[in-house]
Amino acid sequence: MWSEQAWLAGDRAPGREIHRGLPGYYTIFFPSLKNHKVVLCEGSVEAAYCVWLEWDNDVIAYYPQPYTFTWETERGPMRYTPDFYVLHAQVANHFTEVKPDFQQLTTRTRFKLHSFVVQCQAWQIEWRRADKQQLIPPHVFTNLPYLYFHGFRVNDLEQAYLLDSLSCYKKSFTLGELLSSAYPPSLRDIYHWPFRGELGTDLSQPRNRRSLIQQGNCEGG
Template sequence: MEKNTAFSRASRYGCCGNHLVLFPSRKNKCQLRCNSMLEADYCINLEYDHEVVRYTTNVPSIKFLVGNKLHSYTADFIVETQESINYIEIKPDFTTLSARTQEKLNRGKEALSTQGTPLRYASLETIRNGCCFRNKEFLYFNSFHVSRDELGYCMQFISEIQYPTSISEIIKNNHHPSLKSLYLAIFIRQLDFNMKKIISPVSLLQQGVNYPNAADIDTSR
């Protein structure tokens, strides 16, 4: 896929009136500047989505004319997958937007469409989708600073045990992997459980998929 220069520039700083949040991204191997907690929460979903290759909040503005007046629109994210690049707009609730804001979004969407790039929306409801999001958030932030050896040992350990099992059963073993490496294994779907229920020590775990390979995970953060 052709390189998008937005991924190679430093992220923009927060705009006046916005709450700047630094999000530690494993996929991008850097901290991203988000303009709200909702944007930072969206990053967690992007980290979990194995189809997402990389993403950025450093989004170039799109210029367009309304009558004889030049306007601009700036999306919140660019998200790149293996198949496409999408611009993303984040809002708590798209049904309560002012007419002016909605018109600006529509114009921005039209301008991006002429370039063959879709603009997609993500709201509070779709980002913080109940127990599923709470599990992603817990697993992501409790699985940092796992060494490659630590993760490798965990991968080997979980490939040799019987399923179904649970975290409490695993840690009964005298040679069990670290808890944070288990959380990372669950987050990257090497271990699977019912995401619709809050994870606990007794949550039933099944053997997960083989994506991504443990060697592909940035464990330095």
């Protein structure tokens, strides 16, 4: 039976082998800053979910294919491995199943997931689901991965320089104004801070030099 305490004390290895190179599967190696290592994802939708987890300031870490559950049903024994286990600072930790479309499941998969939801109540664990429509809305998802990957691995010197540069600006300014300064901060740092929520910006709009940036902490997620 699942024990979060025992699992966290272990090696946190995947509960099943992640599909690599099989027909219908392709692996994306997602570079996770929160996990300090590459996370293996089975397809673009799982990778999209990782971007949201990186953006959510309450998420501490997350793990793919964390644990394989087994239980009995009227149709026989069931085995199921959720796609992720997510650790939070404030809200409840949870398992997540990621699918392109939960309306397009096979009858067996639909039954298994429904049965697992019932079991979650008995086991007192939280399970969520995420689909492509939820994870990849227009513009917002175009901006989030762009900011994440273009602001990857900012160093302390870059962050200190940006902080010093911002003291010369009013509360709101455009991206073009910041880039037009005599000695602008690095683009990597400019993209990193909005992703982390240290600078505000409208993620629903395409990014360009007219994009408005606001100083002040804006929580991600």
